[in-house]
Amino acid sequence: MDASSRGHTAAGAGRGGFRVERAPDGRYRWQLKAPNGRVVAVSAAGYETAVEAERGFDGLRAGAEALVARITHVRDGIGWIWVVPGSRALPEVRSSRAYERYATCQNAFRRFVVLLAKQPAPELPDRIAPLRPTDVRR
Template identity: 75%
Template sequence: MKAPNGRVVAITPATFDTPGEAERGFDGLRAGAAELTARITHVRDGIGWIWVIPGSRTLPEVRSSRAYERYATCQNAFRRFVVLLAKQPARELPPRELPSKTVPLRRPDGR
């Protein structure tokens, strides 16, 4: 997610098979913006704090795009993310798509 100034404020480690799935995931996050809570934690390798919205799987649902030097700055960044997320307009979602067939990594001639 990007702020109006173009700065990336949040990322998701999840992957989606189709753009429609990604849109639905974002729309669900946007709809529940008021109830979101974050876990603020140290970065694994380095100095700083990140906010993380825990997901249902082992991966976080969303996390901050960068580390913040101070705990309070990280808290404020999460609050700004929630406000920005809630301001996003609802989108017209495309119908659910079936996953496309897997494309082989090798050509028929074996290369």
């Protein structure tokens, strides 16, 4: 499935970058991979369509510098995760894994913000050709 205009596919998005996948529940979720291929972050919410998932990612990307994470201890287990709260305090994005140390989790969030800001903006549709005089009705 072609998930975005950036050319990433669910089957093989290469080593790094953004991609959208369909979850077992039928909803779409996005993930962001580092250049080394490791998944850095995943969308916490599911989207009805791949386009909605991409829009959610693009909104997050546009405001990357202003993102603030809440770092919390894992409920059942050992470690720390970071979560970016969205509307109504529901998580918008979260770390893809738990980190052993609080400071390591903080650094992982900082790296996520840098990686997010480096993602290319979505390609705009081709410019619409201006009307020719013969196209205008009089």
